[in-house]
Amino acid sequence: MTTTQTGARTAGRIGDNAQRPDGTLKVTGEFAYASDLWHDDMVWGVTLRSPHPHARIRRIDVAEALAVPGVSAVLTADDVPGENAYGLEHADQPVLAADVVRYEGEPVALVAADHPETARRAAARIRVDYEVLPALTDPRRALDDDAPEVHPGGNLVRHLRVRRGDPAPTAPVVVSLDFEVGMQDQAFLGPESGLAVPAEDGGVDLYVATQWLHVDQRQVCLALGMPPGKVRLTLAGVGGAFGGREDLSVHVHACLLALRTGRPVKMSYGREESFHGHVHRHPATMTYEFGAERDGTLVYARADVLLDGGAYASSTAAVVGNAGLLGLGPYRIPSVAVDAYGVFTHNPPCGAMRGFGCVQAAFAHEALMDELAAAVGVSPVEIRQRNGMREGDRTTTGQVIDSAAPVAELLERVAAMPLPPPLETSDLRNLPGAVGNTTHGEGVRRGVGYAVTYKNVGFSEGFDDYSTARVRLQVVAGEAVATVHTAAAEVGQGLVTVQQQIARTELGVERVVVVPADTTVGSAGSTSASRQTYVTGGAVKAACEAVRTAVLQRAAVALGGPVAGLALDGDKVVGAGGEVLAGLADLLGDDAVEETVEWRHRPTHAVDPETGQGDAHVQFAFSAHRAVVDVDVELGLVKVVALDTAQDVGRALNPDAVVGQIQGGSAQGMGLALMEEVVVADGHVRNPSFTDYLLPTILDMPPMRVEVLEYADPHAPYGVRGVGEPPTISSGPAVAAAVRVACGRPLRRVPIRPEHVTGT
Amino acid sequence: MRVTTTVNGTERTADDVWPGESLLYLLRERLGLPGAKNACEQGECGSCTVYLDGEPVCACLVAAGQAIGREVTTVEGLADGQSLHPVQEAFVEAGAVQCGFCTPGLVVAAHDLLARVPEPSDPEIREALAGNLCRCTGYEKILDAVRLAARRQATR
Numbered sequence: 031m032t033t034t035q036t037g038a039r040t041a042g043r044i045g046d047n048a049q050r051p052d053g054t055l056k057v058t059g060e061f062a063y064a065s066d067l068w069h070d071d072m073v074w075g076v077t078l079r080s081p082h083p084h085a086r087i088r089r090i091d092v093a094e095a096l097a098v099p100g101v102s103a104v105l106t107a108d109d110v111p112g113e114n115a116y117g118l119e120h121a122d123q124p125v126l127a128a129d130v131v132r133y134e135g136e137p138v139a140l141v142a143a144d145h146p147e148t149a150r151r152a153a154a155r156i157r158v159d160y161e162v163l164p165a166l167t168d169p170r171r172a173l174d175d176d177a178p179e180v181h182p183g184g185n186l187v188r189h190l191r192v193r194r195g196d197p198a199p200t201a202p203v204v205v206s207l208d209f210e211v212g213m214q215d216q217a218f219l220g221p222e223s224g225l226a227v228p229a230e231d232g233g234v235d236l237y238v239a240t241q242w243l244h245v246d247q248r249q250v251c252l253a254l255g256m257p258p259g260k261v262r263l264t265l266a267g268v269g270g271a272f273g274g275r276e277d278l279s280v281h282v283h284a285c286l287l288a289l290r291t292g293r294p295v296k297m298s299y300g301r302e303e304s305f306h307g308h309v310h311r312h313p314a315t316m317t318y319e320f321g322a323e324r325d326g327t328l329v330y331a332r333a334d335v336l337l338d339g340g341a342y343a344s345s346t347a348a349v350v351g352n353a354g355l356l357g358l359g360p361y362r363i364p365s366v367a368v369d370a371y372g373v374f375t376h377n378p379p380c381g382a383m384r385g386f387g388c389v390q391a392a393f394a395h396e397a398l399m400d401e402l403a404a405a406v407g408v409s410p411v412e413i414r415q416r417n418g419m420r421e422g423d424r425t426t427t428g429q430v431i432d433s434a435a436p437v438a439e440l441l442e443r444v445a446a447m448p449l450p451p452p453l454e455t456s457d458l459r460n461l462p463g464a465v466g467n468t469t470h471g472e473g474v475r476r477g478v479g480y481a482v483t484y485k486n487v488g489f490s491e492g493f494d495d496y497s498t499a500r501v502r503l504q505v506v507a508g509e510a511v512a513t514v515h516t517a518a519a520e521v522g523q524g525l526v527t528v529q530q531q532i533a534r535t536e537l538g539v540e541r542v543v544v545v546p547a548d549t550t551v552g553s554a555g556s557t558s559a560s561r562q563t564y565v566t567g568g569a570v571k572a573a574c575e576a577v578r579t580a581v582l583q584r585a586a587v588a589l590g591g592p593v594a595g596l597a598l599d600g601d602k603v604v605g606a607g608g609e610v611l612a613g614l615a616d617l618l619g620d621d622a623v624e625e626t627v628e629w630r631h632r633p634t635h636a637v638d639p640e641t642g643q644g645d646a647h648v649q650f651a652f653s654a655h656r657a658v659v660d661v662d663v664e665l666g667l668v669k670v671v672a673l674d675t676a677q678d679v680g681r682a683l684n685p686d687a688v689v690g691q692i693q694g695g696s697a698q699g700m701g702l703a704l705m706e707e708v709v710v711a712d713g714h715v716r717n718p719s720f721t722d723y724l725l726p727t728i729l730d731m732p733p734m735r736v737e738v739l740e741y742a743d744p745h746a747p748y749g750v751r752g753v754g755e756p757p758t759i760s761s762g763p764a765v766a767a768a769v770r771v772a773c774g775r776p777l778r779r780v781p782i783r784p785e786h787v788t789g790t
Numbered sequence: 791m792r793v794t795t796t797v798n799g800t801e802r803t804a805d806d807v808w809p810g811e812s813l814l815y816l817l818r819e820r821l822g823l824p825g826a827k828n829a830c831e832q833g834e835c836g837s838c839t840v841y842l843d844g845e846p847v848c849a850c851l852v853a854a855g856q857a858i859g860r861e862v863t864t865v866e867g868l869a870d871g872q873s874l875h876p877v878q879e880a881f882v883e884a885g886a887v888q889c890g891f892c893t894p895g896l897v898v899a900a901h902d903l904l905a906r907v908p909e910p911s912d913p914e915i916r917e918a919l920a921g922n923l924c925r926c927t928g929y930e931k932i933l934d935a936v937r938l939a940a941r942r943q944a945t946r
Contacts, residue, residue, distance in 0.1 A: 053882035056890030057874065057897055059825020059865035066824035147808060219829040219837055219891040219925055269829070269891030270925050301830045459913050522889025522926050686885045690931055694888065697928035720834035720923065728929040729920045 043535040044748060047686040050527050051544065052520075064223035064239035064266035069294035072225070073102055075280070075287045076149040076297070078139040078156050079306055080131035083341075083376040083713025084165040084178070087129055087138070091157040095141060098152040103142040103290045110286065112255030116278055118245065118381070122181060123342040125253045125282045131160070132180055132341035133378050134714050135306025142287040142295055165376040167713045169338035170315060172373035180341060180374035187339045187372035188347040190354035192426055192642030195365030199330035201321025205401040209318065209394040210779040212707035213338075214311035216383050217725055220269015222307050223298035226284035233260025234285045239268040241275045243517045244553035253282045254289070258549070261285070265547040271521035272698070273382030273558060274308040277344055305718030309344050309381030310708050312337040312372070314353070314390035318398045326406040326413045330365035331358045331426075335391060337380070339372045344381030346372040351491055352387030355637065355646055358426050359395040360437050360484035361417040366426045368642070376713050382558055384698060385758040388485050393703075393780055396481040396763035400770070410480045410767065411445045414438075418482065419652075428643045431650060433751075434741030436678055437482055440654035443676040443737050444480065450672045450732075452476075453660055462660055462667035464729065473664035476671070479767025482654040483759040486647040487752030488561040492636040495561070495648075496628055498552030499569035503537055503577050504622035505615045510539040510601040512574070517547045518554035518566040523754060524687040525562050529570050531683055536574035538598035552628060560651060560752025563683060568747040569629035576625035584623075585612055632745060649743060653677035653756035655696065655764035658732075661772035666784025668704055668769055673761060674735040680743045680751030689736050692757045696734055699761030701726045703769075707781050795857040797821060798867030804854075813857050814838045814849035817864060825865040825894045829923070836922030839895035840864045846902045848921075865894035868901060876946070877901045880939035881932075888926035896922045900936050909940055 042048040055061035092104040107114055107128035114128060115121040127138045139156050143149035166178045172185040179185060224238035233256060240246050243263045251261050268275070280297035287295040299307050314337050321330040335353045339346035354370030383389070403413035418437025424430055454460055455471035463469055489495040500515040512533045520526045530542040547554070554566045578598055585603040586593040595606035603612040637644035658672040673696055682688045705724040709716040717723045742749025762780065770777050773787045793816060794803045804820040814831070817823045817840070827837035831850040838849040841863035842856075868875045877900050880886070887893050896919060903910055903918040910918065915936045924932060 047885075049882055049885075050887060052890070053887050054874065054878075056887045056893050057865075057878035057881045058869055059823070059894045061890060062824075063827070063891060065828055066818070068819075068822075068824075145808065147810060217925055218889070219827070219835060219923065220889065221828065268889060269827070270889040272925070298828070301832070457913070459917075524888070686931075690885050690888060690927055693928035693930045694926045695928075698925070719832060720830040721832060725923050725925065726928075727920050727923060728916050728932065731929045734928060734930055 044683045065298040067225040072294035073142045074146040078153040080136040084163045085160040088159040094155040095152040100144045100148040105140040116249040120343040165713045185374040188350040190370045192368035199365040201329035203322045206319035209316045211314040211390040213313045216272035216274030218270030221299045222279035224280040226288035227294045228288045237266040242556035268521040276382040302718045311383035312380040316394040333368045335370040337372045340377045340379035342379045349387040357391030360419045429645045433743040440676040444656040462662040462669040475772040477768040477772030481760045481763035487649040496630040497554040497566040497569040499573040500626040501573040502624040510614045512542045519557040560754040573627040655760040657764040657768040659768040666787035670732045676737040678739040681749040695757030696761040699758045703762035703765040796861045811854040813852040816854040837895040839898040876942040877939045880935040884935035886931040886935035892924040
């Protein structure tokens with residue numbers, strides 16, 4: 031047999047900056063987002079929502095709405111065929127409110143019509159007779175004996191206790207503070223949308239933007255009273271998520287209308303409805319205390335964290351878990367006492383958002399760390415390095431950190447980055463207020479602030495956190511093609527690219543097709559908790575390995591030799607020296623080799639209910655930020671001049687995409703520090719629009735230096751470590767710290783407003 | 791009402807248009823051009839940016855009837871057949887696309903900027919794109935993309 035050496039390895043493997051397979055469609059406008067879907071004969075669905083935070087529904091009269099020409103259906107709670115209940119962890123949320131509404135914006139009725147405006151006008155003609163009830167809108171009152179009950183059984187969603195070390199510790203230096211974090215919105219740009227198509231078998235096909243198809247399917251089935259085989263979900267193009275698509279939005283509503291009308295139904299929220307139509311980041315009220323030696327070494331920490339869960343449970347219990355288990359930051363602390371509470375109120379429901387409970391806590395522990403630094407006379411960097419976790423340390427729950435924990439190095443790296451040049455006042459665009467011409471430099475002070483964080487990767491506390499991948503290898507028109515099928519939601523982060531890179535790496539082929547995510551393959555788990563590259567990446571890797579093994583076994587039989595030493599490269603089977611032994615086309619012919627693998631990371635465990643001790647997490651991810659700000663201390667205007675970061679990602683499968691995640695995550699953290707808040711007054715959202723809810727623009731964002739460390743986690747596929755969330759956690763506290771330095775005020779609430787900076 | 795307008799060089803007509811419809815709705819729901827996006831529908835996010843008689847506008851703020859007899863160019867009309875416009879190419883190559891919902895609007899805005907200012911400074915890029923929100927990228931790679939597109943255009 032003649033042998034030839036194969037050429038250079040396939041481009042676009044792991045570690046390469048492979049380009050997105052959907053990039054071209056996205057720049058030409060052809061990529062089909064959920065709100066772009068269209069079907070012959072389709073009608074439009076709209077939602078009627080409660081104007082009250084708490085009210086009893088006495089009566090609903092739909093007659094006038096039904097009489098509007100063009101209207102094909104009007105539905106209320108009576109029309110929900112299955113259980114009128116859904117929820118991520120507890121099914122406590124009605125599909126349509128039956129007797130009581132518990133927050134402003136709760137869905138009450140649905141209308142389908144041939145034009146969205148017709149549907150909206152008809153919805154306005156539904157007469158709902160409400161008896162307005164007293165609303166519980168202050169979470170600090172939720173656990174009082176005389177507080178109105180949001181649900182029977184009381185207003186406590188979860189209380190997590192963490193106790194470790196000395197129960198009555200003392201220390202020579204004690205610092206404490208109270209801190210408040212406002213409600214942040216995910217503000218993904220693609221509004222909640224979906225298309226439900228009634229099927230001939232009496233079931234329904236739903237095309238929808240989401241983060242986890244299978245958990246949606248379970249809830250839709252419950253509400254429709256249908257088995258999973260009749261409710262098929264396919265991922266439609268997702269315009270960002272950030273946690274806000276973990277809970278259902280249009281899903282059941284569109285299916286109900288489609289099944290009633292017998293026609294495809296499209297639903298797509300406008301921005302105002304989107305603010306009411308998804309959960310937000312929990313507002314937090316926190317009290318923290320650190321005790322330390324005179325050199326700043328921590329002796330103990332106490333924290334009391336109260337999270338406003340709003341009207342329904344959503345993922346509040348898990349957010350409380352993170353705030354309680356991780357909420358003292360990446361520090362070595364011998365004695366800890368943490369109490370984290372999530373409560374029901376009649377405010378908008380809160381749930382998942384990037385950083386998930388760690389974001390709120392980080393503002394408090396990082397502000398307090400700066401207090402401690404000042405109290406003992408060391409720098410913010412030094413105090414954090416002195417107390418920072420290292421590999422082998424135990425967390426506040428007693429879990430040993432069994433891979434890299436480079437807190438000190440991350441700080442060293444951000445501190446060593448060049449500082450931006452001093453303020454140049456000749457160009458107004460450099461100044462806080464910019465071309466608003468509010469200052470020419472007088473009253474402008476510069477501040478520098480630091481923060482660090484750690485975040486759990488993947489689902490914790492004993493959750494069975496797995497993903498499923500189906501991989502097929504076949505030869506099409508003489509070329510080897512790998513097909514990867516998972517139910518994992520690509521929401522913009524680049525998972526489709528990484529799946530291709532993994533398949534190219536494991537199978538040696540160039541052409542990899544990632545087929546649309548749907549429920550005809552097993553669950554991939556949620557696109558959240560920075561977990562998909564790790565868990566679905568792990569599943570794709572394992573499925574590719576199974577395919578490769580099957581192909582090489584076939585090759586060994588055909589070649590009459592051992593499997594050992596055989597490998598796949600290009601469209602060939604090669605030997606140990608890279609010599610070509612067989613072509614895949616000859617070996618496989620028309621056969622396809624297909625394997626499906628369900629893959630799990632190492633198990634995690636529930637924590638002790640009394641002490642919160644236990645190995646709750648599978649992996650931790652660390653990041654540090656340094657922010658530089660110019661603050662007009664007379665007007666309270668802030669310009670962020672630099673926002674630099676270092677993060678350990680274990681191994682960067684796609685370095686450019688990793689940097690993109692870090693930069694985007696940093697921007698969201700900065701937004702919470704300075705401008706982003708869903709303002710809720712007496713249970714009413716006051717700013718449900720992009721006019722009044724401020725998001726960072728390209729003028730607000732500074733240049734961002736990013737240093738990526740790659741300390742491989744030996745327990746994770748390829749050594750990867752979750753990337754998406756840490757930057758959102760450490761960036762905001764660094765910005766807040768920098769503003770504190772510039773203006774000299776304590777600033778115990780975010781987002782920081784001009785009047786906080788000026789003290790007026 | 792009947793609306794006849796020229797979109798990407800082709801005359802298009804839609805019937806039974808409700809007078810309250812926006813140009814964005816006309817393009818997306820009646821003319822099969824969903825490239826311009828519906829993120830805020832009040833002129834804050836720029837994701838629906840299209841050219842109207844050569845001027846970039848938020849299609850959500852233009853009534854469909856205002857487009858009668860005028861020329862509209864959408865993101866779908868920027869590429870030359872199968873070959874991407876340099877701005878589009880640069881967005882893909884620079885990693886400026888994540889979820890991509892802001893991308894069509896940003897591509898049109900950057901296309902307009904580079905037509906007016908072939909070699910923009912960073913502050914000029916920031917000013918020009920200040921009306922386009924992006925929630926995924928933090929804008930760094932969008933700046934990279936515009937710089938790259940400017941270099942590419944200069945050498946062509």
